[in-house]
Amino acid sequence: MTEQSLPAVSFQGVTRRYGPVTAVSGVTLDIAKGEFFALLGSSGSGKTTLLMLLAGFEQPTEGRVLMAGTPITDVPPHRRSIGVVFQNYALFPHMTAAENIAYPLKMRGVGRSEREERVKAALSLVNLTDRGGSYPIQMSGGQQQRVALARSLVFGPDILLMDEPLGALDRRLRDQMQQELKRIQHELGITVIYVTHDQSEAMAMADRIGIMSGGELLQVANPETIYAAPSNHFVARFIGECSILRVVSLDGGTGYEIAGARQSLVSQENVPFDIVVRPESVSLFSVGDSQSTGIFAVPATIRDVTYLGSGWRVALELSDGQSLLANVMRGDLLAGSLEPGKSVNARWNPASVAVLPTEGSP
Template sequence: MSNQPLPAVSFQGVTKRYGVVTAASGVNLDISQGEFFALLGSSGSGKTTLLMLLAGFEKPTEGRVLMSGTSVSDVPPHRRQIGVVFQNYALFPHLTAADNVAYPLKMRRVGRSEREARVNAALGLVNLSDRGSSFPSQLSGGQQQRVALARALVFGPDVLLMDEPLGALDRRLRDQMQLELKRIQGELGITVIYVTHDQSEAMAMANRIGVMSGGRLLQVADPETIYAAPSSHFVARFIGECSILRVAATDGGKGYEIAGARQSLRSPAKDPFDIVVRPENVSIRASVEAASDDAFGVAATVRDITYLGAGWRVALELSDGQSLLASIMRGDDVAGRLAPGLPVVARWAPASVAVLPTEGSS
């Protein structure tokens, strides 16, 4: 027998329909014990539907939802040992922070002394030990979010579900809370399933990411793999900026040609295919500087330059009419010399290229 622990959560062939609308379609997914897992997708992609099915607020039309190997499809929400934090924190305005946190324990008939100890520990975990007597109206948005988190953790759930919990905060507070959530998850070792439409948030926090669209789970992988080796055009475009370029296969798929320039691939690809290039992997040189060597380079023209503080985003048009994005950082030799209309040569390394089947090809 295997000594591997059972997944904290399993979706097995889960489909959810609302009339003629399919919100989740044939989802198969295992989430490990103690994992920080992000469900990432735009509005209507099906990510919140999966969360609602796991929390018990909805039942699957087909398939099963399991926790630690046991089906919970017919288990009511209050018996699933799941903590939930929503974007709307849903704090009781007439209760203090401490009383809000204590509420799940009261519902579970936990004794007064134990209840107070757990509430104090939960408030300490979220760095609000000194605000237990404050009402929600006396707390900032970030503090209210911490109270909601403490309330979701105070009864010791097996799994913590978070649905866009930082969406109402400004950028600075979101960044701070990302660090806090990672710290708390690491300290407790709890399984977290985090629903978001913000790819940078998912990349910064999750051990693995599941990208969803149209109710389907398109790719599940660690952040680096999702970014560097997307499984589809949709995933490539959804995760950060990129350029997807049409190329012609050469040497039986061992390389490709684009705008008259040829480059080999790390491994052969099935024709027809496109390539994905991230802006930070593109270097730019003036045409006269690049003319003296025979390194791979694609002729292009600068179309637009956008200042980003730490550097510039440069929009290029290749000689075959395709568009390419490049990121130029401060200190780059070409920084300050680029201008719209300037002819340049763009380069990228074979190791930075991701290959995708051309859309519509079998």
């Protein structure tokens, strides 16, 4: 394997324990050069610990971490060619933006003339050319975040680590910074490992996502696969909204029955299974509507309706007592007649269904 084809980062059977607590458990993962990789999980899932192991602020209890094929356990943090951006920015309040950005260059012994040129380029990269003389207190949260990003990139690291970097920003600024981060990552071709608990951030920015829970890496895939084909019930519930429904397997796993309605599956399933249905895949029709009749129509009752601006989120109860979520958009047939207690028929396309082994099945 050539150096160019080696992963930028490899975690090989990495475990990190703190006394009786296992923060990271047996993680094996390769991250390609130039990839934008998101580690996604709730608080305590182990994602930040994994980041700290790569940065060198923590050491693995078992396993090893490699950069470009080279073990880095004995390499101190400042020699790992890694830039780090934290949620709190960690800017020096007594330094201007330019001085903050120049700091890592000064610590590396870069001459004054070269420092000034690199700082100028870094400020341009993050669209802050005219704010180099400003102090952090004079800057907005988004501008401070850009300064922190420029400081982490100015010395030309091979990898950029970002730990909940947009968590302190409001929704509008977060959306803007997401676009900026993708632009900068694409422009530089740098490997980015991005830790977040926000699924929308990970889905919007990452080439691949790693879902973590309880210190374990549950699934690694691109956003489309994670959403459409989750590996287990936890991932299905964690990524977006969904309904996980108990069904009866039919014809050797080639189809299923739910609430008296039968539908074929795209591929055969050989174990007891549940189905995952996303709310945007569900269509609702009035009982007796010609479009609701046919092979697959699931009887349901509307229990609750929530206005979302672009449409409505409808909570349904199926005739077998299970719950189902549906999105009804403006212009849909039932958009003007969504009332709790109304009887409807629900339908979804067989191709939109994800299948998971029933929880607890062997």
